[in-house]
Amino acid sequence: MFQRLTRERQLSLTIFIDGTATPARHGDTVAAAMLGSGYVACRTTAVSGAPRGPYCLMGVCFDCLVKIDGDANRQACMTTVQDGMRIETQRGKREYST
Amino acid sequence: MIVASALRDRYDVAVVGAGPAGLAAAALCARAGLTCALFDDQPNPGGQIYRGVTNSPFDRGTVLGGDYWSGESLVCAALGSGAHYFSGASVWGLLRENEIAVSLGGSTRQIRATRIILATGAIERPFPIQGWTLPGVMTAGAAQILLKSSALVPTGRVLLAGCGPLLWLLAWQYLNAGVRLHTILDTAPAANWRRALRHAAAFVASPYMAKGLRLMFDVRREVRVVPGVVEIAGEGGGRIGAVVYRTARGRSERLAADMLLLHQGVVPNVNLAMSANIAHRWSEGQLCWVPRVDSYGSTTVPHITVAGDGAGIAGAEAAEARGRLAAIATIRALKEEFPVGELERAARQSLDRYQRGRAFLDCLYQPAPNFRRPRGDTLVCRCEEVTARQVLETAALGCPGPNQMKAFLRCGMGACQGRFCGLTVTELMAEARGLPCAEIGYYRLRPPVKPITLAEIASLPVDGAAVKAVARE
Amino acid sequence: MVNAPHTEFDFAVIGGGLVGAAIAWGLARRGRSVAMLDEGDIAFRASRGNFALIWVQSKGGGMSRYALWTRQSSDAWPQFAQALRIETGLDVCLHQPGGFHLLLSPEEVENRANALKRLHNQPGMVPFEYHILDHAQTEKMLPQIGLDVVGASFCPLDGQVNALRLLRALHVGFQRHGGRYFPERAVERIEPRGGEFRLRGGNVEISAHKIVLAAGLGNAPLSPMVGLNAPVRPQRGQIIVTEKVAPFMDYVVHTIRQTDEGSVMISDSVEEAGFDVSVGSGVLAVMADRAVRMFPHLAKLNVVRCWAALRVMPQDGYPIYDQSKVWPGAFIATCHSGVTLAAAHALLLPHCIDSGDLPNESLAAFSTRRFDVPATH
Numbered sequence: 001m002f003q004r005l006t007r008e009r010q011l012s013l014t015i016f017i018d019g020t021a022t023p024a025r026h027g028d029t030v031a032a033a034m035l036g037s038g039y040v041a042c043r044t045t046a047v048s049g050a051p052r053g054p055y056c057l058m059g060v061c062f063d064c065l066v067k068i069d070g071d072a073n074r075q076a077c078m079t080t081v082q083d084g085m086r087i088e089t090q091r092g093k094r095e096y097s098t
Numbered sequence: 099m100i101v102a103s104a105l106r107d108r109y110d111v112a113v114v115g116a117g118p119a120g121l122a123a124a125a126l127c128a129r130a131g132l133t134c135a136l137f138d139d140q141p142n143p144g145g146q147i148y149r150g151v152t153n154s155p156f157d158r159g160t161v162l163g164g165d166y167w168s169g170e171s172l173v174c175a176a177l178g179s180g181a182h183y184f185s186g187a188s189v190w191g192l193l194r195e196n197e198i199a200v201s202l203g204g205s206t207r208q209i210r211a212t213r214i215i216l217a218t219g220a221i222e223r224p225f226p227i228q229g230w231t232l233p234g235v236m237t238a239g240a241a242q243i244l245l246k247s248s249a250l251v252p253t254g255r256v257l258l259a260g261c262g263p264l265l266w267l268l269a270w271q272y273l274n275a276g277v278r279l280h281t282i283l284d285t286a287p288a289a290n291w292r293r294a295l296r297h298a299a300a301f302v303a304s305p306y307m308a309k310g311l312r313l314m315f316d317v318r319r320e321v322r323v324v325p326g327v328v329e330i331a332g333e334g335g336g337r338i339g340a341v342v343y344r345t346a347r348g349r350s351e352r353l354a355a356d357m358l359l360l361h362q363g364v365v366p367n368v369n370l371a372m373s374a375n376i377a378h379r380w381s382e383g384q385l386c387w388v389p390r391v392d393s394y395g396s397t398t399v400p401h402i403t404v405a406g407d408g409a410g411i412a413g414a415e416a417a418e419a420r421g422r423l424a425a426i427a428t429i430r431a432l433k434e435e436f437p438v439g440e441l442e443r444a445a446r447q448s449l450d451r452y453q454r455g456r457a458f459l460d461c462l463y464q465p466a467p468n469f470r471r472p473r474g475d476t477l478v479c480r481c482e483e484v485t486a487r488q489v490l491e492t493a494a495l496g497c498p499g500p501n502q503m504k505a506f507l508r509c510g511m512g513a514c515q516g517r518f519c520g521l522t523v524t525e526l527m528a529e530a531r532g533l534p535c536a537e538i539g540y541y542r543l544r545p546p547v548k549p550i551t552l553a554e555i556a557s558l559p560v561d562g563a564a565v566k567a568v569a570r571e
Numbered sequence: 572m573v574n575a576p577h578t579e580f581d582f583a584v585i586g587g588g589l590v591g592a593a594i595a596w597g598l599a600r601r602g603r604s605v606a607m608l609d610e611g612d613i614a615f616r617a618s619r620g621n622f623a624l625i626w627v628q629s630k631g632g633g634m635s636r637y638a639l640w641t642r643q644s645s646d647a648w649p650q651f652a653q654a655l656r657i658e659t660g661l662d663v664c665l666h667q668p669g670g671f672h673l674l675l676s677p678e679e680v681e682n683r684a685n686a687l688k689r690l691h692n693q694p695g696m697v698p699f700e701y702h703i704l705d706h707a708q709t710e711k712m713l714p715q716i717g718l719d720v721v722g723a724s725f726c727p728l729d730g731q732v733n734a735l736r737l738l739r740a741l742h743v744g745f746q747r748h749g750g751r752y753f754p755e756r757a758v759e760r761i762e763p764r765g766g767e768f769r770l771r772g773g774n775v776e777i778s779a780h781k782i783v784l785a786a787g788l789g790n791a792p793l794s795p796m797v798g799l800n801a802p803v804r805p806q807r808g809q810i811i812v813t814e815k816v817a818p819f820m821d822y823v824v825h826t827i828r829q830t831d832e833g834s835v836m837i838s839d840s841v842e843e844a845g846f847d848v849s850v851g852s853g854v855l856a857v858m859a860d861r862a863v864r865m866f867p868h869l870a871k872l873n874v875v876r877c878w879a880a881l882r883v884m885p886q887d888g889y890p891i892y893d894q895s896k897v898w899p900g901a902f903i904a905t906c907h908s909g910v911t912l913a914a915a916h917a918l919l920l921p922h923c924i925d926s927g928d929l930p931n932e933s934l935a936a937f938s939t940r941r942f943d944v945p946a947t948h
Contacts, residue, residue, distance in 0.1 A: 001356060005275055006155045025248060027153050029141075032248040040337050041233035046815040046833060051336045053233035055480075057240035058146055059139060060367070061171075062481065062513035063231075070325040073873055075245075075813060078186075080141050080500050087813065093833050094278045096819035097868050168927075193852050206854065375849075420764050445881035495742055499612020505619045505737040508832070513814060539612055542878075544850050549873035553812060555852075556859035556870070566854030567840045568861065569675075 002035045015085045024081045031057055031064045031076035034087070037039050042076060043090040066090060105184065105200075105207055107159045109135045110432055111425075112211035113181070113369065114189045117145020118169065118414045119406025120217030121176040122227060122421030123428075127215075128179035130429045130436040135211065136176065137187040137200055139548070139557050142247075143173045145219050145241060147414045155249035157244070159446040161323050162246065163267070165309075173416065191545025192374040196401055199545065199558070206554040213401050213428045216371055220364035220407035222520045223386070223465065225260060226472040229332025229341075231480055235493055236266045238361035251277045254356030257341050259330055261286035262363040262463045263310065269317040270398055281353060282317070283327040285362065287466045294461035304455025305415075324351075327466060332358055367409045369547040372540070374399055382537035383460050384411055386521060394427035395420055403427055412456050419449035419513065430476065470525050478526070479519040481512020489523060493530035499539050500524060513549050516541045574589065576808070577702065580606045580751070580937045582924075583770055583779035585758050585793065588618035589909035590739035590916055591733065591785035596920030598783075604831040606777055607745060611755040613806070615846070616652070617787050618909060620880020622810065622838050623734035623830075624823060625911045628701055628726035632686065635695040636936035637889050641908070642699060645728055651914040656695070658747060661740040663732050664831035667886060670729025670823040673720050673865045680722040689722060701726040715819055719864040731823045733912050735830050741917070753777065761796040768797075774880035781900040782926060787883040788846075790905055798897030800939050803905055807844040807880035809854050810836040811862075813872040821925035827862055827869075835872065848879045882907045892920065892937040893931045901940070902929060 004011075004025075011023035015033060023051040024033040031054045034042060043065055054064035057077045064076040069086050072094035076087070113124045116138035124136040129554045144151045148169025158167060177183055179232040184202060191199040196210050222237040225530045229235065238258065244250040251272065256279050258269060265282070272279055293303075303305055317323075326346040338358050365386035377390045377398040388410040394405040405424035406417035422445040426438045427540060472478060472486040479539060497503050500510065500523045510516040516523075520541050528535045546555075584595040587609030595607040610616075627645050631638025647666070652665040660663045684703045691698050702708075702725045709723040710716055735806045746752060759772035761782065768782045784790045784799070794801045815833030826839045840854045855877055883905055885891050890906035901922050906912055925931045930938035 001253040002244060002250040004251050005251055007162075010155065010272075016669065025155070029156075032244055032250060035244065036248065036250050039855045043482065050231065050483070051233050052231060053337075054236065055231075055240060056222060056237050058221070058241040060514060060517045063551075078139065092818040094404050094872075095817050096866075101706070135931045177928050179680055194849065199852065293572065303840045303905055335866045339946070410918065431841065441591070492739075496752045498609070501616075502754075503614045506742075508735075511812075511876070515876065542613065544876065546874060546877050548879065548926070549814065549875050552602060552811070552859050552872050553853050553870035555877075556863050558856035560856045560860075563842075564857050565888065567842045567854050568857040569679075570841065 001038055004012050013081055013083045015081050015087060018089055019032045022048070028081050030066065030068065030079045030081055030085070030087055033081050034076060036083065044092055046093040050093055103207065105135070105180065105202065106182070106370045107209055109133045109209065109211045109215045111135070111138065111215060111428055112209070113144065113215045115178070115406070115408070115555065116143040116183065117147060117217060117219045117221070117403060117406060117417065118139070118172055119408070119417040119424070120145070120215070121172045123215045123217060123405055124181040124183070125175040125179040126183040126422055126425035126441070127428055130433055132432055133207070133232070133428065134181040136181045136183045136359035136438050137189050138183070138185055139188040140183055141184065142174065143183065144169050146243070148172070148374045150247035153475060154246065155445070155469060157447045160269055161484070167202055185499070188548050188550070190550050191368065191402070192370065193545065197245060199473040201554055202549050205551060206557055208558060212251060213403070215409055215424045216402060216404045217372055217477055218367045218408045220411060221367045221517055223363045223365045224522050225362050225469065226476050226478055226486070226522055227272045227330045227332065227469070228476050229334065229338065232332050232334050232338045233336065234356065235332055235337035235358045235360065236335070238265050239364070241359050242271070245271060245275070251275055252357045255280045255354055256357045256359065257281050257283060257353060257355045259283035259285065259341070259360045260361040260467060262361055263388065264364070264460060264539035266313050266317055268312070268359070269321060270313045273320055279321045280320055282323045283330060283524040284323055284325045285327045285330070285465055285469055288326055288346065288415045290462050290464055291502065294458050297458035297461060301458035303456040305452065306455045306459065307512045312412060319477035328466065363463060363471060364411055365406065365521065366410065367517065369517065369543050371397070371404060372543040373407065373545050373547050376402060376404070378408055378540070380534070381410065385464065395424040396427055415452040416449055416456070419452065422450070423562055439509065466475055471529055477520050479509035479512065482508040482513050486526065489526050490530060493527050497527070500527060502540050503527065510541045513548060515543060579767070580604045580777070580779040582606070583608060583768065584783045584785055585770070586785035586787060586789065587742070587754070588616060588785070588787055589621070589738055589913055590787070590904055590906065591783070592738060592745060593916035594744045594783055594785055594904055594921055594924065595750055596741045596748070598925060598930065599745050599750040601921060601925055603925065604751045607750060607752050607780060608756045608775065608777065609752065609754045612755050615709050615788050615881050617736070617880055617883050620737055620810065620878065621807065621910055621948065622730055622836060623829065624670070624825070624828065625730045625732055625933060626670065626825070627699065627728040627909070628640060628670065628672065628724060629686070629690070630908070630911070631696070631800050632690045634936055635693040638690065639697050640890070640915060641911055642697065642728070643919065644912045647914040647918050651931045653918055655740040655744055659743040661736055661743065663737045663740055663882050665730065665732050666831070667728070667730030668822050669725060669727040671709065671824045672724045672827060673709070674722050675719050675861065677721055683724050686777055694943060698726055699726065704794070711818065711824060715866050715868065717864050717867040728852050729823055729826050732910060737910070737913060739818045744895060744898045758793060761793060763797060763901065763919070768901060782902070784901070784903040785905065785922050787905065788881060794903055795899055797895045797901035798931050799893060799901065799903050800942050801885040801891045801893070801896050801903050801905060802942060803883050804886070805846055806884040806907070807842040807847065807879050808838060808875065808882055809840045809850060809858065810872055811855060811877050812815045813869070814875050816872065824865070826858070827865060834875070835869065846881065848881060886942060890937050891939060892929060892934050893939045894927070899927065
């Protein structure tokens with residue numbers, strides 16, 4: 001789990017993680033917002049279905065892949081939160097038609 | 099900040115990476131009157147070491163330490179120099195004829211630069227242990243990014259494992275922030291001390307000793323440190339739940355854990371440089387691949403220079419000095435009349451100062467072989483889920499090198515393009531074949547060095563020859 | 572696989588790619604003692620760059636014997652895949668559902684129809700089933716195609732395989748049959764010596780009663796040493812590979828295939844670029860554009876890597892199988908279709924090589940003699 005050091009009022013945005021409204025801080029990455037809200041895992045792998053979550057947070061491990069506003073396999077750590085953003089955790093391989 | 103539409107087709111210099119090396123290089127090139135583009139794939143400048151320095155959630159307190167805030171002036175100098183800075187810009191390929199393919203806001207542009215300075219920095223060394231892919235296991239660097247950029251700190255029982263200056267720095271920053279780490283599992287081999295001793299004099303005279311000692315003293319006073327750890331395994335179902343470790347003395351323990359942070363040093367992020375056919379060599383001292391460069395960072399590809407940790411790990415201050423030297427070589431090539439003599443003297447003096455003591459640190463914190471060469475079901479390739487057992491079995495087939503290994507097992511074929519498995523594979527194959535790593539080699543890398551969409555590739559410019567080569571009905 | 576001192580083998584196969592490994596496996600299964608020599612990790616290695624299609628529909632224009640040989644190999648593939656699975660436990664994921672050549676303009680459709688008609692009208696041609704389809708008919712079988720697809724040619728015999736696993740299975744199977752693998756042994760000289768061939772190089776010292784040159788582009792300097800004239804040239808092809816996707820194609824498309832583990836591979840380019848294996852953005856862009864026109868949703872997929880490899884292209888495009896007249900016992904086998912023909916190379920060719928029955932009546936068309944005849948047209 002992660003918690004904020006600085007004051008709560010800085011969480012001025014609302015994002016949706018798997019449909020649940022979640023407060024987020026302006027300037028946070030999606031990965032930080034998810035970790036800060038208790039999401040340690042964000043997907044299951046395309047090879048074996050094993051659970052994965054963010055590992056490096058700097059864009060090189062590709063474990064933090066989530067669907068953002070309908071786009072699959074986006075790196076959560078390389079995307080800054082926007083108000084109203086819809087984030088979905090992923091299961092296995094992406095679908096062709098998404 | 100400049101918006102994407104202002105990206106020109108041509109620049110004198112393109113700098114890739116806005117960490118200390120890239121910021122220093124871009125600032126100096128622009129100051130000399132060269133047109134300069136500075137590309138960085140992160141949303142804000144500073145690289146990893148100065149991550150979040152322009153939009154920090156912290157007031158200038160004592161959590162992060164004084165060194166961190168020196169990044170601010172570097173950023174200001176670069177942004178105010180006239181260089182065109184592009185954030186969220188992923189340089190995915192250095193193509194033929196000085197072309198640079200950069201992805202910005204979901205679309206790719208191809209620009210041309212007479213000279214290129216690569217300042218792509220470093221990434222965490224792989225730390226392949228049982229359970230390293232479990233959710234709740236992250237790198238110490240990742241934890242530091244969360245701290246710097248978002249003021250997020252871990253709760254619950256947090257274990258920190260590995261070795262290296264960054265591990266102690268993070269632990270110290272957490273202390274300042276009131277985070278109680280449960281245990282530090284120190285994997286630095288005891289034997290390292292003996293090898294490091296011959297570099298001790300230089301270390302004592304370096305800027306690193308006083309800081310480093312104080313850091314470690316503060317941390318050891320407050321946090322339980324288990325020395326001589328030779329084996330670590332993470333356990334858990336959907337996430338990490340416990341960590342089992344064993345020390346060289348044979349003591350072992352299972353600790354419940356909510357989070358495990360791993361770190362055993364950083365290594366150059368070589369993918370872009372290797373994909374541009376820059377020659378690399380194996381560094382026995384740092385156990386990683388580094389580009390072959392001269393004292394300015396010039397490489398075997400005439401128009402490309404490498405600066406910063408991407409040329410070999412030496413820390414932020416050394417990176418800044420090397421950024422200046424790369425800029426100086428570039429300025430000499432493109433604008434002879436601009437005086438660089440004094441700048442070079444100062445940069446070399448700074449570089450000497452900040453390189454002093456690094457050899458000691460390299461020796462002291464060289465990761466132990468068993469943490470670089472896993473066994474059994476431990477995953478070597480995270481992306482394609484290839485185990486150490488599979489790699490070793492395939493090596494026993496007579497597989498000559500990492501590329502044939504990649505063809506047989508798919509390890510290295512995933513999105514990370516070998517960043518988290520390549521060194522492990524090189525070392526495992528070297529061990530299996532009884533050959534030095536230098537002879538084993540590394541994966542052959544090509545653009546794109548970061549995934550981009552098929553639509554973006556389709557949008558690149560084409561000529562008649564390209565069409566004829568493909569549409570042949 | 573370690574250094575063997577001056578040892579004699581029944582056969583030394585020079586080349587550990589798909590052609591060499593298939594023949595070596597076939598010979599080892601027949602109880603012969605076989606050495607397979609291979610270069611190091613960084614070499615041209617056409618076998619790492621192939622598109623892994625088992626393709627029948629367009630092969631053999633200009634040489635009906637090639638069409639028949641291709642058909643024989645394609646028919647033998649299921650038996651081949653099964654033998655490998657039984658011997659090694661590795662599944663090469665053979666999939667022969669039929670394949671499409673998708674066409675993006677009326678001209679392309681007409682050219683394709685004419686080319687296939689010409690192919691089937693050749694003397695000696697054993698015809699096979701194929702269809703020229705319009706957009707609607709194609710869409711029934713490939714529901715995901717884009718509006719730009721005007722038509723297609725479809726052949727139920729076409730398919731694909733996991734070619735990298737195939738190579739691995741051949742190596743594993745070869746060694747299980749007692750074959751000896753010698754990597755990093757680039758052969759520089761072949762010394763034929765009454766009843767024996769000595770192979771020499773930097774660290775090579777191997778002798779065998781008979782040899783098979785299956786070194787792809789590496790055959791060029793070697794074949795004259797045993798009196799064989801087998802002209803081949805490099806022909807660059809580039810490939811794009813995407814991230815893994817849930818299965819969306821029941822068939823194989825000539826320029827787009829989805830692998831068994833989910834990634835989508837896109838080709839097909841032909842460039843005469845010598846030995847340059849650098850990737851060119853223009854060619855990648857055209858391939859990507861055509862792929863997106865064929866399957867629009869591909870546009871959003873992430874490309875995880877691109878590469879270029881060199882096909883081993885015989886002068887006239889057809890395989891070369893022969894035995895040296897000057898030095899009997901020295902054989903050559905080379906082609907650009909190492910995957911399609913792997914079954915034939917593994918199950919049919921070794922018999923001919925082992926019994927010395929090469930060139931023979933059924934494979935006469937592939938002999939090097941055809942290069943000795945001066946061009947009359």
